[in-house]
Amino acid sequence: MAAVELNSVWKIYAGDVSAVKDVNLSIESGEFVVLVGPSGCGKSTTLRMIAGLESISKGEISIGDRVVNDVAPKDRDIAMVFQNYALYPHMTVEKNIAFSLKISGMPKDEINKRVQNVSEVLGLHDLLKRKPGALSGGQRQRVALGRAIARDPKVFLFDEPLSNLDAKLRVAMRTEMKSLHQRLATTTVYVTHDQEEAMTLGSRLVVMNAGQIQQVGTPIDIYNNPTNRFVAGFVGSPAMNFIEGKLQVKAGQTRFSRNGFDIFTGSVSNLPDTESDAVMGIRPQSILLASEGSSDSIPAKVDQVEPLGDQMDIKIRIHDDIAMIARVPLQTGVAAGSDIHIAYDSGKIHFFESHAEGTRINRGAE
Amino acid sequence: MNGKRFSISIPWVLVHLLLIAVSIVVIVPLLYLVISAFKTEQGFLEHTFIPIGEGALGIDWSQLTIRQFGRLFESEIGIGRALVNSVFLSATTAVLATFICALAGYASAALEFKGKRAFEWLVLAALIIPPPLLIAPSYQWLHTLGLLDSYTGLILPAVAPAFGVFLFRQATLQSVPKSILEAARIDGLGEFGIFLVIALPMLRPMVGAFLIITFLAMWNNFIGPQIVLQSAEKQPLSVVIYQTQTAYYSDYGLLMAGTLVSILPVAALFLFLQRDFIAGLSSGAVKG
Numbered sequence: 001m002a003a004v005e006l007n008s009v010w011k012i013y014a015g016d017v018s019a020v021k022d023v024n025l026s027i028e029s030g031e032f033v034v035l036v037g038p039s040g041c042g043k044s045t046t047l048r049m050i051a052g053l054e055s056i057s058k059g060e061i062s063i064g065d066r067v068v069n070d071v072a073p074k075d076r077d078i079a080m081v082f083q084n085y086a087l088y089p090h091m092t093v094e095k096n097i098a099f100s101l102k103i104s105g106m107p108k109d110e111i112n113k114r115v116q117n118v119s120e121v122l123g124l125h126d127l128l129k130r131k132p133g134a135l136s137g138g139q140r141q142r143v144a145l146g147r148a149i150a151r152d153p154k155v156f157l158f159d160e161p162l163s164n165l166d167a168k169l170r171v172a173m174r175t176e177m178k179s180l181h182q183r184l185a186t187t188t189v190y191v192t193h194d195q196e197e198a199m200t201l202g203s204r205l206v207v208m209n210a211g212q213i214q215q216v217g218t219p220i221d222i223y224n225n226p227t228n229r230f231v232a233g234f235v236g237s238p239a240m241n242f243i244e245g246k247l248q249v250k251a252g253q254t255r256f257s258r259n260g261f262d263i264f265t266g267s268v269s270n271l272p273d274t275e276s277d278a279v280m281g282i283r284p285q286s287i288l289l290a291s292e293g294s295s296d297s298i299p300a301k302v303d304q305v306e307p308l309g310d311q312m313d314i315k316i317r318i319h320d321d322i323a324m325i326a327r328v329p330l331q332t333g334v335a336a337g338s339d340i341h342i343a344y345d346s347g348k349i350h351f352f353e354s355h356a357e358g359t360r361i362n363r364g365a366e
Numbered sequence: 367m368n369g370k371r372f373s374i375s376i377p378w379v380l381v382h383l384l385l386i387a388v389s390i391v392v393i394v395p396l397l398y399l400v401i402s403a404f405k406t407e408q409g410f411l412e413h414t415f416i417p418i419g420e421g422a423l424g425i426d427w428s429q430l431t432i433r434q435f436g437r438l439f440e441s442e443i444g445i446g447r448a449l450v451n452s453v454f455l456s457a458t459t460a461v462l463a464t465f466i467c468a469l470a471g472y473a474s475a476a477l478e479f480k481g482k483r484a485f486e487w488l489v490l491a492a493l494i495i496p497p498p499l500l501i502a503p504s505y506q507w508l509h510t511l512g513l514l515d516s517y518t519g520l521i522l523p524a525v526a527p528a529f530g531v532f533l534f535r536q537a538t539l540q541s542v543p544k545s546i547l548e549a550a551r552i553d554g555l556g557e558f559g560i561f562l563v564i565a566l567p568m569l570r571p572m573v574g575a576f577l578i579i580t581f582l583a584m585w586n587n588f589i590g591p592q593i594v595l596q597s598a599e600k601q602p603l604s605v606v607i608y609q610t611q612t613a614y615y616s617d618y619g620l621l622m623a624g625t626l627v628s629i630l631p632v633a634a635l636f637l638f639l640q641r642d643f644i645a646g647l648s649s650g651a652v653k654g
């Protein structure tokens with residue numbers, strides 16, 4: 001096991017394409033860190049630089065106490081699982097798992113022991129003599145996992161290993177990967193574009209966008225205290241509602257309005273006095289149904305209803321043109337076209353600066 | 367109902383008529399060759415196909431013989447020696463050319479190296495040069511290098527055909543995913559090991575096909591040996607069979623028997639490597 005350190009790491013491709021910009025990241029030994037972000041944000045590139053499959057344009061990466069910039073992939077003591085599994089098609093499952101051990105010159109009986117061990121952990125016994133072509137996607141994925149585990153590396157690197165599986169299997173494999181990590185406690189860097197997968201798997205998340213780290217933190221922390229508008233919008237489902245308007249804070253009283261209509265009035269902690277353009281962010285889960293008479297309730301019109309079992313997502317409009325999505329309990333009386341009243345869970349309202357970066361204004365004591 | 371069935375059958379009938387026609391075009395000359403190889407001179411001249419006559423099964427057996435094959439192997443013609451020469455030349459060329467083309471094609475598809483673009487352009491440029499244009503310059507080179515009348519002189523120009531490099535490049539792009547090579551790199555294989563142990567087995571269908579292509583090309587090479595080789599004992603089958611004919615007299619029975627002998631090893635090779643044409647070896651390596 002080893003810590004992984006990235007110090008001001010850059011990847012600049014030919015033609016001045018900066019895929020990774022000044023990434024600083026410190027991964028502790030035994031940690032399960034998830035790199036998450038939209039397609040093209042540089043997650044894979046970052047992972048591949050750690051693996052040594054991609055050269056480092058600027059900066060330094062170390063694994064354990066060793067700077068690995070000039071160390072070949074095979075000497076970094078890492079194992080990688082690829083999105084398409086990358087199994088050797090002409091070798092049996094057994095040979096696939098044993099391949100790297102054989103190259104390293106491990107004695108035969110030791111190899112056999114490891115293969116047996118791994119196939120027990122992952123339930124591969126019946127598949128050992130088959131070739132990858134005769135396996136289902138889920139089975140191939142397990143073999144790829146087995147191949148990585150058998151090496152007993154310092155660091156696991158995963159690049160979207162579950163994204164080719166069907167939804168149900170993917171969820172099952174998440175649980176399995178998690179318990180596997182608890183058992184092996186090997187430092188793991190896991191790449192995914194799926195924020196839900198990231199939230200369930202990672203002990204820490206690294207949210208990336210356009211080659212840069214946006215925020216590093218525990219899933220809960222990132223969900224509750226996003227540093228900027230990008231992170232707020234990327235994490236959570238359905239996505240956070242954003243409303244542009246004017247923010248006035250005076251003597252602890254907050255007022256957010258748009259086109260003269262008040263959208264929110266009340267008190268929000270950690271807001272400095274201000275009078276400026278801003279963006280209000282509220283998660284669909286933080287919009288509540290209210291009764292008509294209650295003090296802070298806002299009238300809204302329901303445009304559309306999407307039932308989801310015991311809950312439903314409703315598309316609503318307030319003040320005629322401000323659209324939002326709310327997730328509410330499945331309730332009679334809320335149907336498309338009906339008029340309702342809503343209220344906010346005021347502890348969960350965020351305000352962001354209105355410029356492109358969209359830094360959050362109501363920063364807590366982070 | 368019948369009419370409907372019939373109308374559906376029309377394309378079927380057309381396709382089969384076409385297939386039958388093509389088969390006839392392919393089979394008849396072959397049949398002609400086989401039968402002619404077993405005929406006496408007189409039989410050859412008197413009958414196009416099977417010599418019809420008074421004998422059993424309505425065949426004139428006196429006009430059939432296996433004497434032509436005996437004559438082929440007599441020391442005067444020496445087809446045995448020529449056969450060995452041809453097998454050696456073709457096998458050596460096929461193995462070398464396949465290995466070199468696979469290596470170069472793989473490198474240009476899967477690796478990054480200095481001068482890669484220039485290399486690819488060179489291959490493309492070489493592809494469009496008509497081979498006859500190269501006969502004279504090649505001869506001059508071989509003369510300069512002192513390789514005339516040697517097998518090296520015949521094999522060397524054939525070991526790196528541009529179209530082979532191109533074929534293997536395309537095959538690599540199509541059936542060898544980069545991530546598999548990267549997995550092998552992490553697993554600790556060196557670059558040459560990756561080519562040999564990982565990539566080459568995945569290119570097996572192309573390897574089989576290209577072995578046949580290059581073997582056949584050298585086997586059927588008729589002009590090359592006549593230009594490069596001078597010594598009679600070094601000549602391959604293609605040349606020796608032709609030399610049985612003289613300016614004044616064509617011994618067709620002998621020619622046909624010789625041709626048949628020259629076809630058999632190739633047919634055997636083809637049957638042997640045919641399984642490799644069955645692609646799909648690498649299907650399932652990557653996501654399904």
Ligand SMILES: Nc1ncnc2c1ncn2[C@@H]1O[C@H](COP(=O)(O)OP(=O)(O)OP(=O)(O)O)[C@@H](O)[C@H]1O
Nearest residue numbers: 013014017019038039040041042043044045046193
């Ligand atoms: N070889 C390359 N040459 C030039 N640009 C590249 C190269 N490889 C990747 N890029 C660019 O670098 C950026 C980051 O790519 P990367 O593969 O790291 O994205 P990602 O976050 O893994 O996305 P995805 O979720 O789609 O896999 C992209 O804009 C991509 O176009």
Ligand SMILES: [Mg+2]
Nearest residue numbers: 043044045159
């Ligand atoms: Mg990626």
